[in-house]
């Protein structure tokens with residue numbers, strides 16, 4: 001179940017199965033629980049219980065979670081949403097899907113995350129929501145500005161796609177009282193195959209999200225079988241999570257502790273192996289608090305190093321090309337010095353639960369050799 005046909009260091013990311021997922025899916029298929037079913041409801045309850053929050057709303061992807069959360073918070077045309085340019089394009093597309101516009105903000109180059117100060121600097125009269133991205137799994141503490149944001153009527157919608165299991169202080173990400181969105185896509189800390197989860201702030205927000213994800217239809221699937229009509233109460237989309245995906249998530253949820261320990265151990269092994277390389281700066285994810293999602297470094301001559309490592313079959317990547325420089329988002333571009341600086345330096349090393357200490361050593365050895373070759377040629 002957990003074997004791969006390619007050596008682990010060749011992959012940048014890879015789903016990890018614990019062995020019970022296939023049987024769980026088979027049971028759902030045999031029972032015909034394909035759509036939004038009680039398996040989905042059970043997954044929502046288990047996630048809420050794991051986090052210790054009253055409710056959780058499952059949807060089909062992290063992108064759908066972000067879109068639905070924005071809509072549930074009342075974000076729409078005329079609104080401006082603060083978002084770091086340094087994120088996956090999904091965060092920005094979710095904003096545009098509501099009819100609102102993104103306002104790109106800069107990041108702290110040491111963590112690739114926004115901070116309370118950068119958020120306050122970016123706010124304008126039109127800002128109605130901010131979307132901190134918990135980059136690499138690192139939690140962001142906004143407690144110092146929460147009062148001010150509330151006073152201005154600005155909602156916080158956390159993109160916690162990287163951060164399932166992470167903590168800020170003593171609390172888990174998802175329990176801050178802000179709207180939080182998780183992704184359970186193939187390569188995330190916990191996977192449903194595809195999936196996402198919204199942690200709502202209030203019962204009304206949960207109800208709105210549940211309406212949106214089922215095409216705005218008021219009646220449940222069960223209720224619809226006994227009437228000749230149905231009621232479309234609100235705007236909505238086909239965003240529900242199938243029982244098939246929920247079953248995978250439920251099986252994975254039995255192994256969260258192992259997932260957390262493995263990811264922390266692997267990240268620390270990288271940190272130790274990378275420490276002697278003077279040319280390399282590790283993006284700090286704070287593994288005491290976070291469940292590391294990525295292992296990223298900043299290196300000189302990144303493009304050449306990337307090409308050479310790829311040639312040697314090491315699965316390096318770049319997370320992410322900045323969004324304010326993407327053609328689709330050019331209209332909202334503005335200078336972001338730290339983002340533009342790090343964009344040419346960041347390199348993501350292979351990081352997933354199939355990795356072994358030997359694979360990590362091999363990657364770091366290849367990195368050291370490539371850095372030496374490239375700087376000698378420069």
Ligand SMILES: *Cc1c(COP(=O)(O)O)cnc(C)c1O
Nearest residue numbers: 061062063088090091161183185
């Ligand atoms: C994966 C990801 C998303 C989108 O989640 P999907 O489940 O792929 O739709 C959004 N933001 C970030 C930062 C992500 O890494």
